[in-house]
Amino acid sequence: MTGIHGLDEILRGGIPYGSTVLAAGTCGSGKTTLGMEFLVRGALAGEACAHFTATEPSVKLLENIRQYAFFDMNMVDSGLINVFDMDVLYSWLGLEKASFDLDDVHALIKSIVDIVNTIGVTRLVIDSVTTLCYKIKSEQLIRDFLFTLGKKLATLGCTTILISEITSATENAHWSSFGVEEAIADGIIVMGDSERMGHLLRFLQVVKMRGTSHSRAKHAIELTPLGVMLIPMLKWGASADKTSRWGQ
């Protein structure tokens, strides 16, 4: 069970233990909030959680997430939720460079896996894998990086959400920026906006989740202080809405 209201229902139980899930979405679609709630629900159940932030400094991330009533800063203070800045990690590893080669990628994987192993992390979020992969120039290397990372984390029993940024410019890449992320993922959750008469309506859709008989319907979501809430989108509404940004 993810513990996220409505999502477990869509997934008919939750994300299978040890899965690597790609949460792909446009900006402002709620990816970071979903990822953070996934960790909070885990922490509330006593699980050790980790968040690797590459898109914004951890201070800013925590400041933004504090507005949500479901988040409690004590979870960070007590070590149940561990937030790591990727820039700090790069600095530790001597990876302050524009692009990574094979050795750099292996060093990065090893450091993430070591952290997960040391803390005993069972829920992990990397926000975002897109920002991280920008430093890896070869498509093959990106594939190797994600595949190896996912496999090692699964072996450790860690359920991972890889947040992926997609824009209208990446419609042809489907659910990821580099076109390889979705291939290695056990699950794909797509988040975006539908435009209805000039208004944007957030939606979430589970495209794939290995080991579950999940719903594939588009769901409207609301980011409330109590967390993410979902209901199925109106069928007649979906037919009237403009094509959503991630491309259909």
Next chain:
Amino acid sequence: MKMFELDQQIAEQLTQVSLGSSIQVRMSATNSFAVTASTMIPLMQMFEMGGVYISASRGAVEIIQAFESIGVDVSGIQFLDLVSSGVLGGTDVPYSNITFVDSPIMLESILLRTLYTLRTVSSARNFVFLDSVNALAIYNDDRMLAEYLHTFINTFRQREVLSVMLNVPDQTPPLVLANLDTYCTDLIDRGQVVLL
């Protein structure tokens, strides 16, 4: 304070409904507040219910002040205002029990905000007032609105929340009206149907 005479027949009819009921309240364009108040006051005062009032016909402030003018305190009711965001400065209001939704076309958002609000209220027994179906019909396609009301009714019935849908029938598309007639469990009829 204005004098207000409660429609006792409505209060009497309300004794027959249960928490899982869905009531269609038909009113006319001229008696809408009298019918609304006659439905809501007994639920609040006799049955000690709380809940959510979704205002699509007028801004929530206007509705709250109309209740205040007859001496009824509605500070325990949470208002979801679908009108005032469309009016520049309309959301700068002195009431803390009002939440704004951008537009009456955001039907799923309205339902999600209502469900969220119900999770935050302290009352054990709750209602959801939808004011009104005909106002939503101004902005929404008939089929979509019919689908929405079907979802709306079933969502609250499943959660044992009394749903009350105010409606001026001669301003409501036939398909939507037919849906209400089919899926609502009760009808309070104070409306006038104009046959063309």
